[in-house]
Amino acid sequence: MPGEIMGRHDFHAAHACSPGSDYMIDRDPSTADERSERVRTLEHKGTPASIRTLTIRDVARLAGVSPITVSRVINHPELVMERTRDAVRLVIDQTGYVPNMLAGALSSARSRLVAAIVPSVTNLIFLETVQALTDRLRGAGYQTFFGFSGYPGTREDELILAALSRRPDGIFLTGVRHARKTRERLLAARVPIVETWDLTKAPLDMLVGFSHERVGAVVATRLLQLGYKRFYVVTADDERALRRRRAFESTLRRHGITDVQAVEVPAPSTFALGREAMAHLLSTGFHSGVIFCSSDTLAHGVLTEAQSRRLAVPGRVSIVGFGDLEYAAHTAPALSTVRIDRVGIGVRAADALLASMSGEPARDKVIDLGFEFVERGTTCQQ
Amino acid sequence: MPGEIMGRHDFHAAHACSPGSDYMIDRDPSTADERSERVRTLEHKGTPASIRTLTIRDVARLAGVSPITVSRVINHPELVMERTRDAVRLVIDQTGYVPNMLAGALSSARSRLVAAIVPSVTNLIFLETVQALTDRLRGAGYQTFFGFSGYPGTREDELILAALSRRPDGIFLTGVRHARKTRERLLAARVPIVETWDLTKAPLDMLVGFSHERVGAVVATRLLQLGYKRFYVVTADDERALRRRRAFESTLRRHGITDVQAVEVPAPSTFALGREAMAHLLSTGFHSGVIFCSSDTLAHGVLTEAQSRRLAVPGRVSIVGFGDLEYAAHTAPALSTVRIDRVGIGVRAADALLASMSGEPARDKVIDLGFEFVERGTTCQQ
């Protein structure tokens, strides 16, 4: 009785299909008795097949082929005759067999996994990059898994170790500053790496980013050009933000402006911190000027506080953010900002990794995507 | 010469430490010659150790113990004598050995991986849940990896298959509606599962959510109570959103209100779609009333459009969103919304999974976290 022979309900309790036809694979010339025997062999170390996860051998037996053929049907179907392929696929469908990629990866030394280290999911600025990256990689058959480095007490080295222990085929990093030990580990792993969101002269491998120094300098230069006289900074206590600030200030200094008041707030930036920072500026003598903020979120808070104090924007206060977040543009049309190609970073990084993982000799090891100063309501009226 | 004996630079090119002392592990009573021999044994199938990733056996040899002892030092250090432990750890440190969890997982049938299927990273409403989930799981030694189901053309079944093929120890799902085949696969995997963000009478396993029907009903009831007479709906074309809408409308119907105009927009919700929806309402005769939107994002767009048309809020228009996004609260203080315990869902789901993965008999298979109608500027003045 075919149903019994195949132990259908043992393999996959919820599976239902009309009896008889399902397993009548024409490639399999064995008698019912032989197949019945095969099913008995599915018993394994005393564990009946019914409560064991199916393996490639189970599928192979049921399809009357060898395990390697099943493996080929899954990974290189073009190497297998159509007849055989269909037979195997039928069994896979009907048993609900799920390949074990842990075993596959171990055996082939290819995990089809890419590790992405990003500061946080909740920081909106990285969202589209993450999405673009995952999308693109998935299209090429890779899964992306994340490590979040932005929480206090999360050491990058630990994350990298955790990531490497899954033997990813590629690594995406946010930032270019890593502890020496981390760099060593990364290099020792001999895995394609793409650092992003910054530039450096000594990348670990590939690099897709933009210059934070140049951001600070460009914003300062442009604001001077627009005629602003009084400059302020509201910045999160974040490595890259501080480098933007430093470049901003030193550019101004080169133009004789040395009294740039700065408010530093703890990372991560929030709307509330922006409000507080503005309140602080006002309480310490702010009268008018342009405020360079380290993120749109902070800028949004600054703007809101300014408006709630009835300061004319941009008459009295002009505000520059960073990141060009969608929501900020909708919310605060009077906010200037620095636009980063967030999607581009994800796409380029994915492409770089994919090329490298497939053994291509990388053409551009370093891609500078630049940025754009988006002026909204920063005509100087002061 | 010790440096040569240990082939330091072969193991870990960037590693630098004073020669001699490093590998002088007192547990290892072998002579220099013997160790030199061991290093030669690291050559493996013609591949010199120097360009091979270190394995547990390499560490074992260098520490003068057996592989299983190294394994224990890593996974169950309490089972190993302190002396031995230190010796092994020293070698691990100095060689930069990174355990291969692929192999470990295969062997122990525990991947220490949790798969999370969420609609998207870019949908702000899931962010905190995702963060809370990952945080909590990481604290317990689990890594979380994501599948994003929200993109058009992404079939949940494929994601589940991809996830299961990594043999996760637990699964986090967003939503309770799954294709029959998906349910079967999930059940067949015999893995702890927690469905979230909804309720159902037939959960696959564990469940942490709230009732979308009740959301619609509660909002409708409360708005009636406040005295509103004219009701509108702006909703994304999303399964759960549509169920909230249906409940909203049928509650109103029970109170004799049958003319609820609805604007349906394609998912995912955006600010721009909200504006368009409001424009559409206005062009089709909207005069005044309360608008129930399927998300804060949409509501924000609706609000902005209304304000740009100089409609008094809440005098002429009152708007109810969904989700209680931070940014919306800051941006649109006149927006009522439905607050979901987004962090709570992540935390409870993580706890449920952790309990189940550690073999505890779950106490609460189903947790209804409820929700809260947050009224901001919905005093009826119409």
Added chain:
DNA sequence: CTGAAAGCGCTAACAC
């Protein structure tokens, strides 16, 4: 085009 043999790197189970 298909198969047999031999591991991938680790750990469970059982000795000692």
Added chain:
DNA sequence: GTGTTAGCGCTTTCAG
């Protein structure tokens, strides 16, 4: 407390 043996489930050779 530590070691030995025997796989986990798959894929890479290399035969045929």
